[in-house]
Amino acid sequence: MSVIVVAVVLTALLFDFTNGFHDTANAMATSIATGALRPRAAVLLAGALNLIGAFLSVQVAKTISSGLVNEAKITPVVIFGGLIGAILWNLLTWLFSLPSSSSHALFGGLIGATWVFAGPGAVNFSTVVSKVLLPLVLSPIVAGAVALTATYLLYKFTAHREQRGVTKFFRVAQVLSASALALAHGTNDAQKTMGVITLTLITVGLLPVTAGPPLWVIASCGLVIAAGTALGGWRIIQTLGRRISNIQSPQGFVAETSSTAVILTSTHLGFPLSTTQVATGSIFGAGIGRRVGTVQWGTAAKMALAWLFTLPAAAVLGALAARVAATGTTGTAFVAAVAATVALGIFGLSRRRPVTAENVNELPAPARVPAVAEQAA
Structure with missing residues (x-):
């Protein structure tokens, strides 16, 4: 391997690490x-299951390594530039506690780097539309709709049972x-870096x-994303767990199960979707299914803007x-x-406002809905 290939592989693994701690919150x-x-037990469990999930499929990796851009028209330097763009966007959104998509940051970085180096003809736009943009739009809607319906029915079913x-x-x-969702996350997200490294070698x-x-x-991608996950992306965990809904x-349970089903289906089909958007859509759906008033729509608007700007x-x-x-x-x-x-x-x-395992749940939750209203929902 040349020095630049080694540099690209190491940069890809660095992106994989940021992907791990950025997306721990999903599961x-x-x-x-x-x-x-408990917070630390949760992220360690997620890391271990991410590692196992990385070995279960390679369909998403193949989509990235041989479908997104024309590998004959680019060089490892182009991939290096794309990875740098993805890493910086991951870190910026993490700083602002925004659960944006690491996947779309990676796709955007690769597309932008390829476009400027080899022209738009080197980007396979049919693949981008069918396996990136359509899942981007549909996956959180599908996950949210499933979670909404299941939550509404579940609260109806348990309304007259002893709540404790x-x-x-x-x-x-x-x-x-949560364990199933962490395993599913590993089957999808770990493969994206696998695909980038494979593309570089091609x-x-x-x-x-x-x-x-x-x-x-x-193995290396599974280990690195597991390490990033086990570190705990506490800032985004706080957002998804405390700022969307009480x-x-x-x-x-419904949000995690809905997300798992959507992610595993997409992995089987080779769709490199955003697990962040799926998980967020499920959490919003579960909040609406319980009662519309329990959802913080201001937070939803900020997330939507982050999603909109991630690719470009x-x-x-x-x-x-x-x-x-x-x-x-x-x-x-x-x-x-x-x-x-x-x-x-x-x-x-x-470090000016650190979020750790000890204070991740200290952010005041959205105002609780009165018990009568909850039962009515």
């Missing part, structure tokens, strides 16, 4: 919020549903065009990074230095 935010799992027993039952059930002729990820790529155990913003960052990196070794080193400086600056800003 564990509701279980932490309801008390079904209901809460106790669903707290136990949430351990299973561009330099180390793998044939139709190759899937080698075992060492699968989550109760039945809602958490990461594309711009990726394009700029690729343009500079393509000028040569000096340009690549300059991009790496700037990215490292920005990352350190973001980390420094985050």
